[in-house]
Amino acid sequence: MPASRIAGTGRYLPAEVLTNEALARRVDTSDEWIRTRTGILQRHIAAADEATSDLALHASREAIAAAGMQPSDIDLIVLATATPDMIFPSTACILQDKLGIRNGGAALDVGAVCSGFVYALAIADKMVASGAARNALVVGAEIYSRILDWNDRGTCVLFGDGAGAVVLLPSDAPGIVTSHLHADGSHRGILCVPGHVHNGQVTGTPYLHMDGSAVFKFAVKVLADVAHEALAAADLPAERIDWVIPHQANIRIMDATMKKLYLPHERLVVTVDLHGNTSAASIPMALDVAVRDGRIRKGQHVMMLGVGGGFTWGSVLVKW
Numbered sequence: 001m002p003a004s005r006i007a008g009t010g011r012y013l014p015a016e017v018l019t020n021e022a023l024a025r026r027v028d029t030s031d032e033w034i035r036t037r038t039g040i041l042q043r044h045i046a047a048a049d050e051a052t053s054d055l056a057l058h059a060s061r062e063a064i065a066a067a068g069m070q071p072s073d074i075d076l077i078v079l080a081t082a083t084p085d086m087i088f089p090s091t092a093c094i095l096q097d098k099l100g101i102r103n104g105g106a107a108l109d110v111g112a113v114c115s116g117f118v119y120a121l122a123i124a125d126k127m128v129a130s131g132a133a134r135n136a137l138v139v140g141a142e143i144y145s146r147i148l149d150w151n152d153r154g155t156c157v158l159f160g161d162g163a164g165a166v167v168l169l170p171s172d173a174p175g176i177v178t179s180h181l182h183a184d185g186s187h188r189g190i191l192c193v194p195g196h197v198h199n200g201q202v203t204g205t206p207y208l209h210m211d212g213s214a215v216f217k218f219a220v221k222v223l224a225d226v227a228h229e230a231l232a233a234a235d236l237p238a239e240r241i242d243w244v245i246p247h248q249a250n251i252r253i254m255d256a257t258m259k260k261l262y263l264p265h266e267r268l269v270v271t272v273d274l275h276g277n278t279s280a281a282s283i284p285m286a287l288d289v290a291v292r293d294g295r296i297r298k299g300q301h302v303m304m305l306g307v308g309g310g311f312t313w314g315s316v317l318v319k320w
């Protein structure tokens with residue numbers, strides 16, 4: 001059966017590090033509060049002259065090199081972001097240009113907020129497996145520091161900037177075993193940036209709004225549900241999952257999901273401590289870390305789980 005497989009991974013974090021202690025000097029919070037509630041120790045902040053496409057470019061170059069390819073080999077770019085460079089053109093088109101690809105294949109953005117990478121990977125998998133594309137670049141890239149109200153301690157402590165990328169190639173055997181995507185727009189109010197441009201003005205708040213406890217409950221429920229959906233489709237018991245890579249939002253959400261799957265904490269890939277919630281970038285960044293440090297090995301099963309504003313959620317099960 002035609003399928004796709006991940007052939008290379010990459011990631012990029014901007015140079016500026018903002019620790020919990022430094023943040024506590026700006027807003028009424030503490031390292032202890034942030035660490036115990038979220039597991040976050042620090043986040044990275046993009047420089048004023050860095051755009052989302054620049055972060056994406058660094059991560060993409062790493063992933064393309066890891067796959068042993070050149071940018072000109074890429075004939076599909078699917079880029080997940082909630083913080084695009086501009087209203088249009090898409091950040092994927094800007095990235096394509098920065099990679100030096102001319103007269104290329106399709107390039108598109110996916111807007112599924114923190115589920116964005118799982119959505120993008122599922123879409124690219126279908127295109128590669130069907131033969132509509134050969135060598136796909138799938139990216140999650142975000143600059144949340146620009147949509148945060150830095151006076152709102154309830155949200156500004158949680159998020160950070162970064163990018164992750166993978167190259168997806170055709171394969172005779174999966175690869176990507178199964179993927180499952182969901183959305184329920186009736187929950188859009190609990191996590192949103194309602195502002196929009198109207199007659200040259202921003203109408204509504206351009207800052208991230210969140211009902212933290214509603215998001216927490218929703219996330220734990222749907223992450224476990226969509227993991228079970230993938231296991232059922234693949235006819236695989238949960239104990240055969242070697243690594244779970246959930247969206248890196250909050251260690252307590254991740255631990256609660258593992259409990260619901262009856263899997264030990266040791267099979268969880270955790271990088272949220274190092275960069276906070278980087279939305280669509282978090283899963284490919286965590287994947288890249290676990291691939292490069294040798295934790296993820298050939299033949300293992302990796303479960304990626306996304307959840308985010310929309311609400312959106314999804315799973316991608318990979319046999320490495």
Ligand code: COA
Nearest residue numbers: 029030033037114153154157212213215216249250307308
């Ligand atoms: N520092 C110190 N105190 C803070 C704080 C901060 N950064 N942010 C909130 N508080 C205070 C609140 O004002 C509240 O004070 P009060 O009791 O005097 O009113 C107190 O801490 C407890 O707030 P609460 O919201 O009950 O904390 P919590 O244990 O639910 O944790 C979150 C808050 C945001 C960490 C938690 O709800 C969460 O992780 N939600 C999911 C967020 C997320 O992952 N979003 C992205 C999903 S894609």
